[in-house]
Amino acid sequence: MSPYPKTISTLIAALSAGLIAHSAQSDTIYHGGPILSMVDDAPFLDAVLVRGDKIEQTGRLAELEVNCQTPCQKIDLQGRSLLPGFIDAHGHYTMTLDFLAYKNVASPPVGPVKNIAALIKQMQQQSQSSSKGGGEHWILGAGYDDSLLAEKRHPTRQDLDKVSTTQPVFIRHVSGHLGVCNSRCLELAGITADSKNPEGGVFRREAGSQQPNGVLEETALDAIHSVFPEQGLEEQLARIPELDKYYAQYGITTVQDGATSNTGLALLQQASQKQLLSLDVISYPYTAWADFSKYTPSAGAKQPYQNHFRNAGVKLVLDGSPQGKTAWLSAPYHHPPHGQGEDYQGYPILTDAQLEKQLTEFFNKGWQVLAHCNGDAAAEQLIQVMSKLKKKGVHLDRTVMIHAQTVRDDQLSRMKELGIIPSFFVAHTYFWGDWHRDSVLGLDRAKRISPLISAKRQDIKYTIHNDTPIVPPNMPLLLWTAANRETRSGKTLGQDQRANIKDALKAITINAAYQHYEEDSKGSIEAGKLADLVILDRNPLMIPPQQLKDIEVLETIKGGKTVYKRSPNTQ
Template identity: 80%
Template sequence: MSSVRCKPSRSLSSLSFCLLGAAFISANLHADTLYYNGPILSMVDSAPFLDAVLVRGDKIQQTGRLAELEINCQQPCEKRDLNGRSLLPGFIDAHGHYTMTLDFLAYRNVASPPVGPVKTMDDLIAQMGQQKQSSSPGGGKHWILGAGYDDSLLAEKRHPTRHDLDKVSTDIPVFVRHVSGHLGACNTLCLEMAGITADSDNPEGGVFRREEGSTQPNGVLEENAMAAIHSIFPQQGLEEQLNRLPELNRYYAQYGITTVQDGATSNAGMALLKEAADKQLLDLDVIAYPYTAWTDLNQYAPESGLDKPYSHHFRNAGIKLVLDGSPQGKTAWLSAPYHHPPHGQGEEYQGYPILSDEQLEEKLKEYFQKGWQVLAHCNGDAAAEQLIQVMGKLKKAGIHQDRTVMIHAQTVRDDQLKRMKELGIIPSFFVAHTFFWGDWHRDSVLGLERAQRISPLVSAKKEGLKYTIHNDTPIVPPNMPLLLWTAANRETRSGQPLGKPQRASVKDALKAITINAAYQHYEEDRKGSIEPGKLADLVILERNPLMIPPQQLKNIRVLETIKGGKTVYKAQTL
């Protein structure tokens, strides 16, 4: 096997996507491969540590004693001495946005450290000014696009307005997306092109923010208000997107990920994934969940059955619904007021819903009766309550589906976790928030008491819930060692603990990105653990995560990622 040396880059917007001196490997498959001299972590409670693993083709053939497996290893037999490195099941992305991450390649990275370079509004303006101008198909209007700004980390502690972005350009439309993905900001020309004026009413489930003391839009758009901008965005060509897929696959594989989720897939995203599958360009499994507001379900309806097979690493698995917004953007729907409401909102502001109870009931009834799995975005506990109550009502009417997933479940309460267990709802926690926005939640969004309970992993386990954890990429990078570290340590950017009682054990955190994530996707029979008959989706780590202090988890290197018996990523050797 060979590796390609490349210059390190941590920026998601880097067009090179050069991956920390790593290489994407296209190795010939051996008839058999024998892994030994681990530790080998199976993620099976009855046999957590294995002596050796025999892989035949794309499947795990046998586990057991090395001497026995050597006898059964067919020629040509490749013997892989792990030399004390750890072998685990491949990591599963329990929630993220694969095609959106690809789109962000064309955007300027205006995130704050450690993800990007922006610390002040002037930094943001300067970065946007450097963005290369791209054009829409057919030589249409140029745009300047950016993604990842975070008002909680900017020195000014506010969103960019149209006046800020007019400093980037007044004759080219400028749009920058908030790190949460739930808000964005336009320059004046961008607003004019979208037809957003002082007379524009707020759309249902969204807000056009206004100038103080005026109805004139200030350029900041919340939630469904961004639809007006999306409708006029320049569209990237399909061939351009297909050509960038190998870079995107490498980006995920370098973190040990073998299965990627594309939550909230759009029409364009579905077309891309189907074409990529047809051309066999997907080296990792990609699971799509079309978003009803962006996707024509007559054209891209999920396939029947909850454990659908893949077609060249792609399957259309279910539906994504969005019930509220973002806690760090202060649009999540809470049952009690925000600690410090957004500027211009009253002291009783609690965020707002995206769907009415009637709309949610109608949608869930239809999707459950069609046998489609549902992912429901609920950040605030009021949104969680809406999902629980509507599902409870439908269950009483004989309409139900286990393994509905509550995405993020950031502020879910203990009484809600108990009812989620009764309804078969799986919480997928965005526990990376404890690091990226923990200080902001404590000091501005929720206050200390509520902030300490965001992503309540321990409470979920006590209720018997098989929870998962995720990064919501591109909101934050798909760094699985860092995700494990956040779950086990719950430490903020400033180094302060946030909710010690909710710290997960390392074993439970590992289960959340392996066997539990496979269960969430109806794939526990073929993924998530090292057992005979399952896919040979594996990751080799430099160190054993169970045998090091939890504080060191984020420093574990992924040495190799193996998808279906084939090495798809190999780190540069030291």
């Protein structure tokens, strides 16, 4: 079975019949299968007693039966495995909701597009989206990947003009850091040959001229925000239950919204007030977008949930995407993008002074910071500025370096001293491993992307993530990428950085809970913690690492309630 559907919307429709939610709060005992606690001192349990939304007791089945209150429900796992619910260490919940409404122009196995002609055809089938500004009707797509297209290039405005010349057309790159406009889209945004590149971004140009070719990098995407279509709040709220089902079918009980926009924050607040959320959602508004007048000083890492939603801090972006060749590296790209010189190393988003000012403000307010750093030059910028702040006595607790793709051993050592948690985008080893090896970084640097073993050797508590919607939130496949580091072509990329399965599981359970300041309530099966659980068809610790991607999530339980149950007919 493929780990991905042809489209996300198809997946959601297929799941609907297999989803159940019940309100019964009777005591429940789980027994009869491997129970992986994620606690080092007691890794395997005989039985678990759940009362209400909490784990009441763990121990021998006979002991738990004595304390199980009537009506007492006993669930025999019949050899299946019970684990703590999986935690999304980094992703974009509200962006994923938006992407569900876009045409899927990703390449296999996530989407159907293999070349630019197929992308154009796919976009011609997309329904129009109404803009709130000016009544324009947009045609939107997401997920294109130049590294996987037969032409090995980005589409241009001329390509998208074949979809329409009268309606604005926009497609977002799989990384989320680039996008392409057709001519009408450029016109609406006021992007012309005279437009200057913004700080931290690029309007790509046609060869031999200053005319924009339609490709927008990084902060250049901000140019279209004022004219970009937005879905209505009620429409988005109506689709929240579907979005939660999408995550829950992969065993996820806590989801992150890293880089929340103003509209995203309003959406999440409304969803919380209307009690529409069935999973916990943790929000980190993006500093370039957020209106912090709406983000009160009480918001922070330890703020309690309100109906499954809480603010936890802020998101900073220091550089771009390695697969999009906008990440900031300390040495030149293996093959620089077209039009760039051989010494091209990507570029920063913020100056040192801007970063220091923002970090000082957020740390003094007690807000946790997620700092996006793909390139090692960006990682160095964060480390040096935080080292400076530490010397000034600023408290730096649990800053998270998001992605940390090319971080070096010397940087990991200094990160440990500063308490920086790396959250590795290890799924890159599969999705873009070949591209990194052959085009982006070259073999020596590529085999060290997401250096899990280097972090382990320095006793650093790390997490791993999918960065959904960049790739689907397939947690079994994420475990497989961490343990095997196999590329699309079947080659191993960085054999000595392969994690053992237990460490990979910790990275999406107890370590991810720690990253979010939630280790006292989540991430392991212990008395007093939330009954956030997942039932798998097999024991991840007892199968060959190659089989991890074939694990099936049979049931996801959030706070003692089933939020997903696999239908026997699901293929």
